[in-house]
Amino acid sequence: MHVLVTGGGGMVGRAMAATAPPDLRATFAASADGDLRDADACRRLFERVQPTHVVHLAARVGGVLENTRRVADFFRDNLLINVHVLEAARQAGVERVVSLLSSCVYPDGAPLPLRERDLHAGEPHPSNFGYAYAKRMLEVQSRAYAQQYGLNCVCIIPNNLYGPHDNFDLETGHVIPAMIRKIHAAAAQGATAVLWGDGAPLREFTYAPDLGRALWWAVRSYDGSPLNVGTAEEISIRQAAETICRLLSYDPTKLVWDTSRPSGQHRKPTDTSRFRELSGLPMTPFAAGAAATVKWYLEHFPHVRGMT
Known part of the structure; x- marks a missing residue:
């Protein structure tokens, strides 16, 4: 093969x-x-x-x-x-x-x-x-x-x-890499991290x-x-952001949610039951996957996709 x-x-x-x-x-x-x-x-x-x-x-x-x-x-x-x-x-x-x-x-x-x-x-x-x-x-x-x-x-x-080798460009990237980049920059500068929407949607x-x-x-x-x-674990955007804050030693109370920006659909879960039954493959919990992704980002910063 x-x-x-x-x-x-x-x-x-x-x-x-x-x-x-x-x-x-x-x-x-x-x-x-x-x-x-x-x-x-x-x-x-x-x-x-x-x-x-x-x-x-x-x-x-x-x-x-x-x-x-x-x-x-x-x-x-x-x-x-x-x-x-x-x-x-x-x-x-x-x-x-x-x-x-x-x-x-x-x-x-x-x-x-x-x-x-x-x-x-x-x-x-x-x-x-x-x-x-x-x-x-x-x-x-x-x-x-x-x-x-x-x-x-x-x-x-x-x-x-999400994961290692993601696109961390703030305009073309997706939500997790964008949050990692924004929160990392805010932590380094002692600034406020501004995120889109209200953080309520579940993903x-x-x-x-x-x-x-x-x-x-x-x-x-x-x-x-x-x-x-994919995973069946559903968490809010706010929960994901707070997890990333903890991994980057940034106070999550300093996050600002820009509600003038779109939050997106509240929920859009997928039924992955057939996949789980057929494959038997385990899925990584978000906390563990986020930790591995942030670790990779810090090890490779600033030479990551979307920044170089």
Whole structure:
């Protein structure tokens, strides 16, 4: 088995590299190895690597602000990447493609917890509809290629991710790395850390190495319809911030919540029961995962993604 991991230079790709089974051969392809928006470049990558299996992680990603500002760019770039990767996999005779979606593909206002059967049951949230629809089309393309060409395609839907090698850019990063950077800076400067919203929304935060192990399990063992993957632990944004404050020796009472900024949907839990039953894999509690992530950040600061 030779596994090609697209997007291998990102957080999840690095997590897969750190958790790779010793008996598997894997090639981790980053953006420097080929622009997957270009069909010829994508085809050349597959010809060079000659994989038997693919884990497709490559995507243009960003936070709410970036998704809103560049909604068409996110739709176009992700659509092109996905179309080219699956077509190149088909032409190369790949045995299985495991593709990573996102929980944002679910309809805005879908029944909670979010279940896989509701994936296409309404429009996604308007804040990132371009990215969400491109990811939904990856699931549609996967089904179409399975039906017409017999390509074994699996789609994995993680909930909110964080961990080492995350993007700590304050405009394009997600909530956990942004909070780590802001609170770390405030602690160093003796200043106030200003966070968006009121801190009340509840989220499930999955530690990226846990997803790495889940993807290796899927490469070997999962055949079937889209599958929610991740922790079932639900905590508030405020609780997450206070945990990070303790890890960075910052007084959480000094946090200021800017309620003029959006807080986001109050809850959007995913039903990960099928994954837990099928895989039996444990999930890292947020307190432990946050501690490992903050430790990594401090060891690598300021040479972290989004700051250099």
